[in-house]
Amino acid sequence: MLIHIINPNTTQRMTDAIAAAARAIASPGTTIIATQPDMGPASIEGYYDEAYAVPGMLARIAATKADAHVIACFDDTGLDAARCVTSAPVLGIGEAAFHAASMVAGKFSVITTLGRSIPAIEHNLTRFGLASRCARVRACEIAVLALDDPASDASTRISAEIAAALAEDRAEAIVLGCAGMAALAARLSAQHGVPVVDGVAAAVAFAEGLVRLGLKTSKIGGYAPPLPKTYTGSFAAFAPT
Amino acid sequence: MLIHIINPNTTQRMTDAIAAAARAIASPGTTIIATQPDMGPASIEGYYDEAYAVPGMLARIAATKADAHVIACFDDTGLDAARCVTSAPVLGIGEAAFHAASMVAGKFSVITTLGRSIPAIEHNLTRFGLASRCARVRACEIAVLALDDPASDASTRISAEIAAALAEDRAEAIVLGCAGMAALAARLSAQHGVPVVDGVAAAVAFAEGLVRLGLKTSKIGGYAPPLPKTYTGSFAAFAPT
């Protein structure tokens, strides 16, 4: 089985870390291909970055033959559009993490990077239908690219938010709200005694499951293939045919 | 990996069929144990049957060492109580099917057996948080134990409900609402050109995923282990210790 995981930002170091996290969870028979777009932002922090991450990401997905695709940004950037360009299953890591947490706990809280990302995550929870399972979306106020900087004190601040979530939100599980936090999940889970879900791992595991189930993205309704039409200017090459 | 799938009713023929469906989807390294309770109803059709299915089912789960448990009744009978007796993940087949359908389609409709089961399924959808993803719960009005009776015309009637769901509900995927419909999923999907989700297969695939992820049921909050106390009468042996 071939799973394509795309880091929608263009930071190679992050793509490598995501690939490593994906391979660590993948089943023996699964091959992971990790890519990043040709063009776009070095990290995704807000709606504007999302908008410029999507075109390159969609091109990569369209060009990559795989049994399933994983979008490795917690905002689930471009998820709906990606489902239009392939009949293979496509999972976002935020979406996958919400589903996983819902299977092992009544309520979960999310710890994301910056407060500015909270509204987008709340929108996704509402659309996915799982908002009622989320006690609260919290931010540790550390920038995405600083997460792996030892000077950022990221682990300590995320841990403090987890403690607050358990005490104040009555959360029964924690979802880590950024692909860059993948390496911390196991330790934080042990430390706090609750399930701590990393979306990269969750998405790979569920993508394998969907492939084994033979389920493909529905092609009637919202995820129907794009209609053939003219695209102009520098996007001409992306026109659906 | 060892996955325990329990058929909460006491019909051996259905347990065997569920085991076969589970083994058909399981990964090479996964062993499936299929059980049924010592006591309880021959099929589950409504709240009363559910009530008498749960005690024997919980005893089986408590007595069965496994990496994950699957409850193979679409009503997700006793799911919350089962999560209290083990730290291994426990999935209901209804729950798993709703999550799977939500990953490959915007909206799905459910086709269950009898109309009397619709309210319980709607309650579950609301509690899981996925009610907004379900366009409608429909019934084909065939009893559970008649599903595999060639005289029941089950396949034709389920297919007619699927056609109605696509035309009237704008459903983009279909969830089959009974463990006894597992064998029909592939053919109905091919026939209607949409994803058709069988909960038994979905639950096994996602249970494998949760085990690989190392996620366990949260033990703070609603799924904390039962407190030690006296149980009286014929239930004395079930008392938590």
Place this chain on the structure above:
Amino acid sequence: MLIHIINPNTTQRMTDAIAAAARAIASPGTTIIATQPDMGPASIEGYYDEAYAVPGMLARIAATKADAHVIACFDDTGLDAARCVTSAPVLGIGEAAFHAASMVAGKFSVITTLGRSIPAIEHNLTRFGLASRCARVRACEIAVLALDDPASDASTRISAEIAAALAEDRAEAIVLGCAGMAALAARLSAQHGVPVVDGVAAAVAFAEGLVRLGLKTSKIGGYAPPLPKTYTGSFAAFAPT
């Protein structure tokens, strides 16, 4: 008029206290029969206890001829199944308390015993439809059977939670979330100057009302009588006929 109130746990002292609370509110022409199951847990604190309380409770309800039945556990344990075995009205004390509080206040908060019971109560509120009327479910963290232990300091801790509910939740009324708190309602109401609702009393009063109205549980849909079928093992005698 004959009202059957069942304490779903097997602690005689609690059954007696519930009977006394029910008789204190009953109209002159009403006879109260109070029972408890033959088998099951000594108190109900979480989903597992609920599962083993229900079979004995349903048997008692089926065997007791009455104009209405009241389930005297705040989790409304087995309410749906109970409605299937009788056409007489069946009320849970949690349900009744939520309705009563909604009639005298815009918003109410609930004070229950242990935090582990909060999710089950929140589920019930959502299903009954009254979640939007509940500002918050709070726990005083006193075990059910310790409520009437003078050493438990129960009254003081419940009172402190009420004060917090009025100040922080903008609650306009309070619902006491355990049958074992019935004796405290009047004093706490006087002390805090707001309606404090005890579910046992509320359920008896509303059950009388439903009987006088001639309303019976609907027998179409989810509360249809159980279908005749075989039950096996030690539950054979409970099979619907």
Place this chain on the structure above:
Amino acid sequence: MLIHIINPNTTQRMTDAIAAAARAIASPGTTIIATQPDMGPASIEGYYDEAYAVPGMLARIAATKADAHVIACFDDTGLDAARCVTSAPVLGIGEAAFHAASMVAGKFSVITTLGRSIPAIEHNLTRFGLASRCARVRACEIAVLALDDPASDASTRISAEIAAALAEDRAEAIVLGCAGMAALAARLSAQHGVPVVDGVAAAVAFAEGLVRLGLKTSKIGGYAPPLPKTYTGSFAAFAPT
């Protein structure tokens, strides 16, 4: 016990019919006083009529010493304001009927008079929190004052809507959406084999219950007594003091 039932319109014949319906359900020890406002519309069909029904209704409630008050218009006209002028419980007949139907059925449909009243009833259902319990609000398109006109064919048309509600809405109970339909409930229930709830009877029965429970309207928050202030013009006499 003294229960004051106010018909918010000024049609004496309807007040008399409401009084009769109330007395028919009241317990032996209960006295019913039935009144109507000094001023206002002959029937209430829409928001404008409601606005002119309320001032006279509030004056009657303020002037009538009673243990509980019932507002006998299905739109629950002026219910919030009425709760501000008395600490006795106040119930609307729509509200009471929704609660009663929720106690004997999973879902109910409402049959009201004119389609123009549907939005107001839907608003009330949402505010009370019981919208999720209502399958649909239907109209039989018969004017309020024509309900008891033999030429109106009211009973036949209401019966047809009930049949449609059972078949199309999966309703398990019916709520009659006008005080003027009270006399029809028993026959329609027998005819269709489902609970049919009349709000006048339901409100009297629940009002008796609230009085027996000693519950009074909360005086903190939205139902606090009006603040003393000047009212001008022809409303000067209504100023709170």
Place this chain on the structure above:
Amino acid sequence: MLIHIINPNTTQRMTDAIAAAARAIASPGTTIIATQPDMGPASIEGYYDEAYAVPGMLARIAATKADAHVIACFDDTGLDAARCVTSAPVLGIGEAAFHAASMVAGKFSVITTLGRSIPAIEHNLTRFGLASRCARVRACEIAVLALDDPASDASTRISAEIAAALAEDRAEAIVLGCAGMAALAARLSAQHGVPVVDGVAAAVAFAEGLVRLGLKTSKIGGYAPPLPKTYTGSFAAFAPT
């Protein structure tokens, strides 16, 4: 274009202030007529005052020929009834403020006068559909007629609530919850660096927009004209014809 703004209370000084606020925002070609009812409360603080404000207000609206009407009480007193008496658009200032805040921010908090008004505002938010956009309704606990009293310290207390809303509610904009706060909006916006919406101005601006769009209140459904009928007593003159 002629816009009629009605202050539903009878305090001339407040009508004058509202008129000034409306004229300050109106376009060059717009004429503002500001009125107040002949009868009713000097200020509106709770449901009772609302009930006695509406009859005089409706009469003024019916008697005033205008291209649009604005109801200048933040509770949107009598809004539905007002829409029945005219085909011109009618906007409430609460409603208009909620819509405006929703256009420039993801979430807003409301700062109203007294805590007793919070439930009515929350009801309106739910009915309008915008409750999910409101983070919280807060009260500064200053009476309406004290807002322009220099001794009331109103501005300081409102500012403190805004600071709390930004810090605790994650509000991105603020809605001032009383017509009497109109003069403070600009300064508070500058001080806190977020949009601060005054409902009087918002309603005038949107009313102009609706008139220019040629949109009129729908006359099918809930806002159909009142049916001709008899009104009795001192309200006879208000009978629809």
Place this chain on the structure above:
Amino acid sequence: MLIHIINPNTTQRMTDAIAAAARAIASPGTTIIATQPDMGPASIEGYYDEAYAVPGMLARIAATKADAHVIACFDDTGLDAARCVTSAPVLGIGEAAFHAASMVAGKFSVITTLGRSIPAIEHNLTRFGLASRCARVRACEIAVLALDDPASDASTRISAEIAAALAEDRAEAIVLGCAGMAALAARLSAQHGVPVVDGVAAAVAFAEGLVRLGLKTSKIGGYAPPLPKTYTGSFAAFAPT
């Protein structure tokens, strides 16, 4: 006042029609600038087209000095990202139409072009909070660029959907779900006797209102300006600075 209206697709004929519709509604003192992106799809029909419409649209908005911006695609393509690049108000035509319809009717139905667009519109309604005001989203199944083709029979099919919405959905107003339907609104409103809202006109009118109110997009939270960072490849020039 300067209002920039951007047609997010690259079809000049549609940009011209949108400009004409905008100018027809604009106030005397308002100047309309109408633009279209340099690159992207000729029409927007689904999520994929949206993804390639946004980058060019954002660049135009960032480069165009205006008092307010209007996004003239009914899917409100890129609305959140657009609000990050300017402090001027930004309105989508779908959003504006939903708000307008909510001001003149209790419930509205939407008539869009293709069924594949329904899910995106439903997502927007949910996010804006106005889903409860929308009775149903319907499709006339005419492609965007065929709307102004006389051979398409567009007007007849839209009219038929309106008739169905009034009869089946109890809609009190209609929203036309595509910028290309702007020219039809007045005639359809006259024909059906209900408000018919065109989003282009509504957005221009409300944008003027927001400018006059001095309201600007909140810059705390989700709409904060993009953080300065590197963008790579062909998107380097779009990097926030």
